[in-house]
Amino acid sequence: MDQTLQKALDQLDQASAAVRLAVQNLANAPGGAEAAGDTAHALSGGTIDPFVFRFAIFVLAIFVGYYVVWSVTPALHTPLMAVTNAISSVIVVGALLAVGIAASGIAAGFGFVALMLVSVNIFGGFLVTQRMLAMYKKKDK
Amino acid sequence: MDQTLQKALDQLDQASAAVRLAVQNLANAPGGAEAAGDTAHALSGGTIDPFVFRFAIFVLAIFVGYYVVWSVTPALHTPLMAVTNAISSVIVVGALLAVGIAASGIAAGFGFVALMLVSVNIFGGFLVTQRMLAMYKKKDK
Amino acid sequence: MNANFASFLYLVSGVLFIMALRGLSHPTTSRQGNLYGMIGMGIAITTTLALATPSAGRFGLIVLGLAIGGGVGAVTARRIAMTSMPQLVAAFHSLVGLAAVMVAAAAIYAPESFGIGTAGDIHAQALIEMSLGVAIGAITFTGSVIAFLKLDGRMSGKPITIGGRHFINAALGIALIVLIVLLVTSESKLIFWLIVAASLVLGILLIIPIGGADMPVVVSMLNSYSGWAAAALGFTLGNLALIITGALVGSSGAILSYIMCKGMNRSFISVILGGFGGETTAAADDGIERTVKQGSADDAAYLMMNAQKVIIVPGYGMAVAQAQHALREMADKLKANGVDVKYAIHPVAGRMPGHMNVLLAEANVPYDEVFELEDINSEFAQADVAYVIGANDVTNPSARDDKSSPIYGMPILDVDKARTCLFVKRSLGSGYAGIDNTLFYKDGTMMLLGDAKKMTEEIVKAMDH
């Protein structure tokens, strides 16, 4: 009996070891699968870090900014300063996130301060731009 | 003895079942972890389909193209046609891929044809542009 | 090579292509720009090779393909006459179109290698992107072939209009959509080739009804198409260089088409619908007796040598006659005699945007003597002679005065404001738009009937007497 038991327990040990191995394999599986797809995935972008994409977007946006700002008529350079200021307050998305879902109260607090500050900008910036632009008129004939 | 053995085997069964469960959990783990990060990841872009990024890049590149082409001087519109033609042969990357690593021979064959065709363009396009541009000269004083 | 780094390099090559186009904003920076373009292409090719790491045999194939194509391209680029540019560009577009089809076919036959799934299980998104790419590519291919044939005179420039073609085209368009849906659901190679076939036919049908003279707009439009095809395949392959370049080329072609249409004061739609401007028609014989003052080369030489200021207005006829070198010689003679000589270029003179500029540059005319319409139009009033060589429509005052004229509203060069207006052309026939030019019968006009090159050479000779 003892022998059989011993055998059974050995079996158990072996089995669990085998399973442990399988688990390990499985845990590594995603990596393994990717390695298999290899250059293919690399070329298709399957494994590309989103940072690369964001960086590309950033670079192209700088080009767009360059051209779009040079095409602004000098007569509207003051409104341009006001409106770029207004749109830079899109940082409000970070503030909203902090106030909305931050797990820590202190983070939510920072977010609330940020939210108040940029709200001044959002409303102030767009409205003052609107006020300025409303003044630019053509000769009435 | 039989009893003990039975017990041991039962234990084995239970153990393997538990491990199977663990394995399953582990297999689902990546998905599960993502689900936990939830809105957080969503906001950080962790789960964003690369298509969205590519689309953003595409849209911004259209803006850049719009501005950069309008800024081309009319005197160089013919070279512009030649050079855009040359750069559109960047499709060569697809052809290289097909010839270089395509598992199927027929795919490699298609790739080879494509490669020959765009090579005409790459060399022809840039060289003819160069030839044209070399002709534009300032008055020599 | 690391995939992230590769993507970064593809971005770099995209940016270099942007810099290439940016360089064209001025002749002095343009050569540098072209160099950026070449470097960008080099980076894209090297990166792909480094990523794919092909076997030695495959690598040999690649080198072979590049060498064959590159050789043909290089020789063509060296040999081609500047006046054949429109044809050349059309021919090159067709290659890009066909290559796009081939690349898509390779992807369908070996999806694993392109990372878009496995045979029988290709991602639906990739299939959609690919079928868009292949359809646009195939249309670009046959469309460009037709454009090439028409521009090269190997096919009549006459618009070939088939009854009910709009209906046929619409039916083909719908069929294409249905086929794409079928491809996504079935992933059948047969359907893939049906898409290719339908698109090839559509490409032909779309372009044959368009007259030869409208081909430049078509070539530019097809340029735009080849860009969108590249971008679509860029999405499939997840390649940033392709996506960025596709968008650039797509915008570029569209803008040039727009510029041409605006310069002709026609709508893009009317060009695409076709049936306009086939062969040049003879002068309308409306029964009214009109007198024309005809002059000789000697008259012209005398007039210009005694002028203070001469403005040269080249047009399509100069390109046909290859008269640019003779013209430069004539201008040199005049300048040596103290005459102020300038060139005035209408935005749609010739048959391609910038057509006249490149020909004048070929004849070594410095680009700072060549002016655009807005910059020189006010100077005609102070000019003694306007020497109009092979241009017609771009001087036609009916665009300014006659509301019923088909070109009414198109900006024109005010050659009629010059003291004397010399017209070098072979007949009193009309130009591209097929309408009569009342300027020929005006008091201050003198017609120099003959081939542009021969006439100019005779004038040069007469100047030596």
Add this chain to the structure above:
Amino acid sequence: MNANFASFLYLVSGVLFIMALRGLSHPTTSRQGNLYGMIGMGIAITTTLALATPSAGRFGLIVLGLAIGGGVGAVTARRIAMTSMPQLVAAFHSLVGLAAVMVAAAAIYAPESFGIGTAGDIHAQALIEMSLGVAIGAITFTGSVIAFLKLDGRMSGKPITIGGRHFINAALGIALIVLIVLLVTSESKLIFWLIVAASLVLGILLIIPIGGADMPVVVSMLNSYSGWAAAALGFTLGNLALIITGALVGSSGAILSYIMCKGMNRSFISVILGGFGGETTAAADDGIERTVKQGSADDAAYLMMNAQKVIIVPGYGMAVAQAQHALREMADKLKANGVDVKYAIHPVAGRMPGHMNVLLAEANVPYDEVFELEDINSEFAQADVAYVIGANDVTNPSARDDKSSPIYGMPILDVDKARTCLFVKRSLGSGYAGIDNTLFYKDGTMMLLGDAKKMTEEIVKAMDH
């Protein structure tokens, strides 16, 4: 909300911001553009709320924050005088800078909520991006506060130069880099706040040595900084709207700084190094006796009423005196009398790009009577009177003729080419650049000494006689 769809919406809002700037290419499209900007912001906010789905309590907080800030902003926007624009923009920048710091702080204190890792295990990349964002944000904050104080006259405009400041700045810069490295390795909150503190100090030290008059360049530069800070946080949050907008704002500020420096013919570096142009200095008394022809309002009224063409050249003094409304009245009187009146604006007239244009627009001067330097400079030769009101440097011929002048090479308005040149200012003192204007002593010049507004009003009265 689906994360992909949200990203798409962020892209849409980025594109709307591009359209907002694009609209400013012409006054007629500019209002539409501003509307696009508002819609873009609305989409960004709504999308974020839909993604985050805050609890009712938190939602209340958000509404409260928006309401408080929005109220303050709206009231400020309505009340602010147009002449105070430079200050206002500086003040607004400081808010964006501080908000960037606060957002970064929130991210450090609750990394899970921002998806950048867990407390104690924040991704290194996110930490780097964040510390860049927070450093630039903090510099923007204190820098803008100083700029605001100087522009608003609450602090002396004199450059405050501390000995060895370049050394201190360099040391602070190095300290910042070390701190960022430490933050990435330790993730300590203390170090985060040290970064904030060092950047706040750096912001002050960078701006106080710059003279009040150079503040516009600084404001524009800080505008650019606020953009880069937003972009850096955009990388951390993986938010497309932030990345795109940050790049737009960053470019915009940099280009405006460049335009200003070029217009002043100074290098950006020399502006940033500071120590230039504090208070306006008195006319240099070089011992040479020079005669000045002084006139009265009656003289000026007589001269202008009998002129055919008058060109008005406004400058900083018009802004100080708020003379734009009186000026418009004067122009109306002249026009009613058949005089041709135009306004000529130098690119750096006033203290802010487009400063004069916005003031004239406020006084209902139609923008098609207002011309830029290149477009009107040739017309001074045909003008009977150039009415220079509160402008000085932008007319100084030493920029054209005197190679030793600090403003040599800066383009100027050729008011000296007009038959008579009227200068309205309070003294013979110099302007922003602190250099003497030889034009005051020229034959064709008549000085109208006095406040710009009062003098113009007197001229208007005199015209009624």
